[in-house]
Amino acid sequence: MTQEIILETRDLAKHFGGLKAVGGVNLRVRAGSLHAIIGPNGAGKTTLFNLISGHLKPTRGQVFLRGQDVTGLPPHRLAHMGLGRSFQITNIFPNLTVLENVRLAVQARGPDNFKLWHDYRRFSRYISRAREVIEYVSLKGKEHLLASALSHGDKRKLELAILLASDPDILLLDEPTAGMASEDVPELMRIVEHIRQTTGKTILLVEHNMDVVMRVSERITVMHRGRVLAEGTPQEIAANEAVQEAYLGSWGTRTG
């Protein structure tokens, strides 16, 4: 496996007034790996994602994408550099059909966005690619439903489909299973694992479900109060005393 560092943060920090949501995080993500970030609520995981994806500007520190400093670039620029993300709170186009949600994601990476005088339905490659992705996340048959009419589990799948369709090299998945019924979780995680195995894309995952994290990730970063508490393989993390004290103990009882 390649050891290239595709994504790196150096002393990345975000302060909201006196609150240090992220207080100097150094993160190195290898290309092609599945890297999980775990931590209790309020540890700063989502804020870290927002800093990486350009939705927030850092108070301090830098973000590097393939060695290039991308700190403070707007989300749409980062998207064109191969960084894509999903959101913890479902973030779709509610009054458009499932197909149109995904088709817009495909179109985003194409060269036709500023064509004002052509019917969008004539760009059949976007539509056929969108249908492929919809089938991949097992939403086939629901193409013409409005996104707002989907069940919560299907909305999470759509969220993933939108991300996949925009064909990023690095996927930031912010709790892809958030709010899902437990019986739906394995299917979604199978899709996530399958993505990595078949495409070699890098996945940075925030997840609460410990079973899932321990099973799928290669490396885990544990965050606590805006800082990195520990980093290592799942085995190392499971054996780390500081982590157990701060975090896993309470989780062991919850996930049982």
Place this chain on the structure above:
Amino acid sequence: MVEPGTLDVRAKQATRRWNLQGLMVVLFLALFPFLASLVTGEPPDAGRPKFWQGLLIQAYIFAVYALSYDILMGYTGILSFGHAMFFGTGVYATAMLLKHAEWGLGQIFLAVLLITFVQGVLFGLVSLRVKGVYFAMVTLAFAEAFYILSEATDFRRWTGAEDGLHGIPVPDFINPTDQRLRFYYLALGFALIVYLIARRVVNSPTGRVIVAIRENETRAATLGYNTFAYKLIAFVFSGVLAGLAGMVHALWNLNASPAVLSVNTTINALLMTIIGGAGTLVGPMLGAGVLQLLGYVLSRTFGPRWPLVFGVVFILIVLFLPYGIVGTWNRWRAHSSTKDKPSLSSK
């Protein structure tokens, strides 16, 4: 045409049905002067047929203006309180160029295009930096600035200040008084062409991105769309169309008065869009017609107190047709036929 398999057969049929219905409406409107002449027994270019054409001409002009507003409000999802700026600029540019410079209509058309385009880019670059109610306030401020400018006595020589400009020398061949029938077809053709252009644009890849921004701007940006650029395109496009509506308005009324730049003119666009149905193209056009004809009927029936009655009608429309006439109709159709899925195309 659309390649096979890329579009549902159902959606295709729906599109065809729409086109057929639209064609029949256009046919009816095109024959209207002669139908009116048949009914009343008066010649198509005089009497009641002539008067009714006048009402419709006004409706066609506002139809274009309302449609342009809906590109912003219904498609892009941004609420502007300064749309009168573009409309009024079109009116004043036309009136001043005809009265003081005696330009030809073709030159004036190009001038209005250029002026409103530049205006859209400049004011869009500034006002689109803020969102929501702040955007509404900034656009309101710009439009009010133009309104105050139009009343400024310093420029009385050119603008006529608070009196406006009257007796604009419109070329004889389209004089709306002597050539009513010809002007009727000019206004109808204008509305039809603008509708077809707008339909092409909203169904283009760019048009779909604009709708995506309305639905969820953060998501659109995260996918890689530079949402500022798309909003600017929508703002400029909408502004240019409003300016052209203003041009025809000046030709029809043979005058320009500060009222066209007032906030009331913007509110009218808002009313027409809400009544007809935001996010559709036909809706605002229909809304313009409804507002125009309702205003005429109510003012004849109730005299100067008609806005009071109109207020009640408006409240009823908003209560019972929350998506406007066309919007509610579309939803009702989508629900009534369980198998008929909402079509991808927007009309």
